[in-house]
Structure formats: C-alpha cells, structure tokens
Amino acid sequence: MAIDSDLASRLAMQYEPTTYRRRIAGHDVIIHCHHYNARLQRTLEGARGIDGKGLIVGAAETVFADQLARALRPGDDEARRWAVAEQLYRHLGFGRIDLSQIGADVVTADSSHFVEGWLAGLGESSDNVCSFTAGYVQGAVHAVTGAAVRVREVECMARGAERCRFEVDRGERPPVAPNRKDPAIPAPREPGAGWLRSPQVDEQAIIDAVVGMPMVGDEAGLIPAFSVYLASMPADFYNRICIGFVEAMRGLGRDKTAIRLLISDAEHCGMNTFRGIMHSPEWDGLIAPMVRDRSDALHAIIAISNALGWGDWHVTAHTPRSLALESRYGYEAVGYREYRGLAATPQCAMLTGVAAGVMELVYGEGTVEERYGTFNAREERCVSCGEPSCNFAVEQVE
Template sequence: MAIDSDLAARLAMQYEPATYRRRIAGHDVIIHCHHYNARLQRTIEGARGIDGKGIIVGAAETVFADQLARALRPDDDEARRWAVAELLYRHLGFGRIDLSQVGAGIVTADSSHFVEGWLAGLGESADNVCSFTEGYVQGAVYAVTGAAVRVREVECMARGAERCRFEVDRGERPPVTPNRKEPPIPAPREPGAGWLRSPHVDEQAIIDAVVGMPMVGDDAGLIPAFSVYLANMPADFYNRICIGFVEAMRGLGRDKTAIRLLVSDAEHCGMNTFRGIMHSPEWDGLIAPMVRDRADALHAIIAISNALGWGDWHVTAHTPRSLALESRYGYEAVGYREFRGLAAAPQCAMLTGVAAGVMELVYGEGTVEERYGTFSAREERCVSCGEASCNFAVEQVE
C-alpha cells in the first residue's frame, strides 16, 4: 500500500542530539548491518543446551507487539492495522511480508534482511532461518487482534525456496510477555570533559549528513547503503536477546563464553560495516576530504557510529596501538538498567567488540579474518554497574 502522510508521520524517525538516539514509533532504534544481525542470531541459536531460537522469537514478539501498538491508532480499522504491521516491517528494513492471507493462517515473505545476511556471511543453511520474522508476525497478530499465536516457518529462501512461507497456529499457548521496563536512567545533558577531537574532522557535519540520509526500507523492505544492508532494530530487541542469551548460558556455567561470543560478533561487525562505509560513495563525497591520516579516519568512524545510535561515545586517548573510549548512554548499559536494574559486571559487549574492530580496520592490514583478534578490548567501567560512563580500553595484541 502507498504511504500516506498519516502513516509517514507515525513512522518518522526523530534523532535526539543529546543522547545520539534514533526513535521510531516510540522505540529507540539502532542501525546495524545484515552481517551483524545474522551472526548474532547464529551465535544465540547455535549454542548447545539452551533454547536460542525461543529467545529470538520471544524477544521479537514482545518488542514488536509493543512498537506496533504505539504505531496504531484507535480509529484504525482491521485492514489498516494489518497494513501498518506490513509497513513497519518494511520501513525498518527487515524485508517484505504479505499478511493478506493471515486470516487463513498463511504469511509469505519475498525479501528478507536476515536471509540476505545469512547467505552473505554464513552460506546456505540446512534450516529455515527466519526466527525473527516468526516472532515479528506473532507480535503483529497480537497487536492487531489481541490473540497469542505460534508462527512457524515452513519454507525459507535461505534453503532455496522462492519465498519464505509461514503457518499460523492458533492453538493454546501462554500469553505474550509484556515489554516491561523500569524508566530510563537520566541522560547526560552537558558535553563531557576530556574528549579528543581532530582539527580536520567536522564531527557534527558527519552526524548531520548521516542522520539526514533516508535510512528506511525500499520497495522490497531493504536498506542497501554503504555496501551492506542496514536495518533499524529496536534497542529493546538487542537487549532482550543478549541479556536472555547470557542468562541462559549462565545456567550452564558458560556466561563468560556467551559474552565473549557477543564481543566477537561485534568485532566482525565493526570491521564489516565500517569497511563498507569507507569504500562507499558517501564516504568519498563527505568524509574523505576531511581525512588526512588514520587518526582522522578513526574520529570520523566514531562520529558515524554516533549517528547510527550506537553509544554516545567519544575518544579519550588514542595512539596507533591503543584507544580509550567513553560512552555515557550506550543502549546496552541503559537497557540493562531498564530490564534488570544494577549489574554486577559490565554489559556492553557490542561496544567492546566494535572498539577492537575499529582499531583493526583503521590500523590493521589484510582481510577481515587476518585483522580479527589483532586488537583486544575490555570494558573497565559500565553505566549498568552504576558508573557515570562506560569506559573501554583497546590494546594491540603483541
């Protein structure tokens, strides 16, 4: 269906400069690429002894039931409610779903962010891969009709099918979990002290340009930009799946392994996403003229990541072999406080991995795999533990 001005207003993105957050339909959304999203899914679903798929499906159901409810209006008739559900999915960049036969228990999808990510990075799959879409459709059915259903994918493009096909099972099941959170902790209002800048890099111009780019799904519901597919993922989804994964692994005594895996996925993500960005026409046009040396490239990359909603983070010390970063309002730390309260240990696996990945990209040589692991990062303090900011230290590995 066409996007009229009413729907466009409901789904318009608001950028909050003070916190570097992007907000769509009442949810902070974080821009990540298809490599990261598919890898994160493989990590969580591939872990033995836990129900990783259940974590992904349940988080998507809960979060999108909530986001869709905020996008709907009391006078929307049922046809319009289904249209909003299709449109939100496409708008955020997850692909294109057809809900026109949902009453008969059939949903199809002919393009998919997750299938693209899976095929690009992980190869053909023996299993159907669209757990995320199963959860999204469950959330949509709940938001539109109030019914809790199960959705199961029966054919998947990742296994060579022409389109993904889902069946809706209306049998007994537990109610949909509400997206219950504590109110957010207060966001910092004043600029921080001790942030390093490059005299050549106009960080605000970069942020304004990236925020001004229309990062919404095309007709197929995909966002091809910077040589990757991007998507606007609600922060609550990332937080729910990562917290759920680490807690499930803790039950097996493997929570440290779980965090290491999440850091590793982000380390790859940092290199893949920013390598794509550095080879894009957008970089050549706007950023390359500001970049005189590798340190400038690093400052530009951090500015871009702030425009993508990653962390309100800033360089506090930097040499070619080391980097220190401070993040005051990263979504992992703030989300942990909202969902779980104070943490006993730092929680920001994504920022930790990306911090290493960025140094590997800027100062390393060779392929992504050759660069991987040549820098190590650790989070020394975290907002989730009650500190005023998250602090990351990156060192070259000897």
C-alpha cells in the first residue's frame, strides 16, 4: 500500500526546537535502535517473579490505542481505519503487519524491528518474541472498533517461522486502560545558561541535518540507518514499561536492581547507536570536518541525541575522564511526573546509561563489551523529584 498525501500529513513528524521533542500523531517519539528495544524487552521479560510480557503488551495496547485514535479522522470508514493502523506501525519503523484477515481473527507480520533486534543481539529464541506487536494489534483493534481483545502470537520469525502469526481472542477481558496523565511541568522556554560548547562544532547544523533526515519505515516498515535499525517509539511506551517494571520489582524488594538493569541497557545502546553513527557516511560528510579532537566528537554526539529526542541535554563540565550533563525536559522525568507525580529518587535511567556509554565510546578502547563499565554515571538531581533540571555526573572508573 502506497502512502497517500492525506496519511502522510497525519503522520508527519514535527520537531519542537525549544524542547528537542519529535512529535508524531500527538505523541512525543524517541528514536532508538533495535539493540536497545530488544534488550529492554529481554530485561523485562527475563526478570523472574514479575509479568514483564504483560507490561509490554499492556503498555503497547494503551499507548497505540491512544496514538492511533489521534491519527484517525471522523470521516474514515473501517477499511481506512485499518489502513491507518497498518501504516502507523510501518511508519514508526516496527515492521509490516497485515490486518486484512482481522475479520477471521488472524494477523500476520513478515518483517519486524523486534525480531531483527532479538536475532542481532540476543541470538535464537526458544519463545515467540513479538509481545510488542501483540500489544500494538490489541491497541489497533480498540482504536478501530472499540473492542478489547487478546492477541496471542502462535508462530514467530525469531523461531524460524516464515512470518509471525497472531490469533485474536474475543473472549471476556478487562477494558483497555486509558493513557491517563496529569498536566506536567511546563517546558522551559528560555535557553539555559552555563552550557559548554565547542567552537568547531556547529550544534544547530547537526540538529537541522539529523532532523531533516527522513527517518520513516521503508516498504518493509524498517528504518535501516547508521548500521542499526531505528524506530520512533512513543515516550509514553518507554515510560509506562520502565515505571511498571521498577514498581513490579519493588514489590520483590529488587527496585534498585531494576534501575541498574535499565541503566545497563541504555549504556550498551549509547555505544551501539553512536558507534554506528560515527562510522556512517552521514558522519563523514557533515560532522567529521568539525571534529578536531575527542571532545568535539562528544559535543557532536550530544547534539545528535538532542535531534533524536533523547534528552534536551547539554554539557556543563567535561574532561577526558569526566562529564557533567544537564537535562531540563527529559522524557523520563517529565513522564514520571505526568504518570505518578513527584518521585522520591531520580528516574532517568536511559539518560544515565547513555551518559556513561558516550564517554566509553569517545574515550574508551576496544569492543563495546571491553568498554562497558569503564565509566560510571549517576543522576544527582532529577526533574521528577521537583528539581529544575536533571543533572548527571560521569566519571572514569579507577
């Protein structure tokens, strides 16, 4: 199905320069790679004693029911609504689902961001891995028809099937949870003070170039770029699964472990994604001429991450062995406030892990695994706790 201009305008990405947010169909979306998304899934689903799979299915159902509802128009007939559901999935980079047999309670998928991520980083799987897709389809059924259904994957490409196959169960179940959020803290309007810049690195030119790149799914619904597969994931999805994971683990007395695992996934992600970016033609063409030393590379990486929607963050102090960053409107902290109110402890595991990962990438040596853990990052203050900004301190491990 070719995307028509009406659908293209509904799904067009708007970039908000003052908050560094990317918005598609009313949702802030974050660009991450298949390594990160598959790792995060493994962290949740691999934790004993909690229902990690249920967290992923439930979050996807709630968030995509909401995002799809915002992409639909009152004049859409049912065929059009299913087409929008297929297209949003593809557009965001999650792969390709076929909803044409949904009336017979069958859905198939012949391309999948999560299967790619699982096979690339985690190897063959003994289980079906497409919990995310099952949740997406549940959300789509709700947005299109108003029904609450269960979707179960019965065959998966991660286990060698030719395509993933899902069955729809229309039996009794609880209603779809609404994506309820309280109005959050207002976004900062003025530029911050005390941010370090490199005279060589034109951060705005980097942001403009990356924002201008067409990061949308191809025919197969994938976004191959920088030697990884990217996807535009709603911030609400990340926030719902991460908050849910930490709370479920707290019930077992393991919430500190949960946060450590989330930080570790992001630390790997920061290295994988930016290693891909630093070896890409885009980097060679635009950024390499601005980079005279490693510190310039670090400033360029932070600018790119702002274009990807990661943080609205800025360098406030930097040596080859240490880094301090400030983020005023990161999606984790703002999301926590929206979903839960004030937090007792800092919540920004993704930014904490990436902060360590970028230092390991810029100043470390060897493979990703050899670099991992050579820098330690911690969040010292967090917007989720009522502070005006999140502050991260990274130091080389002695």
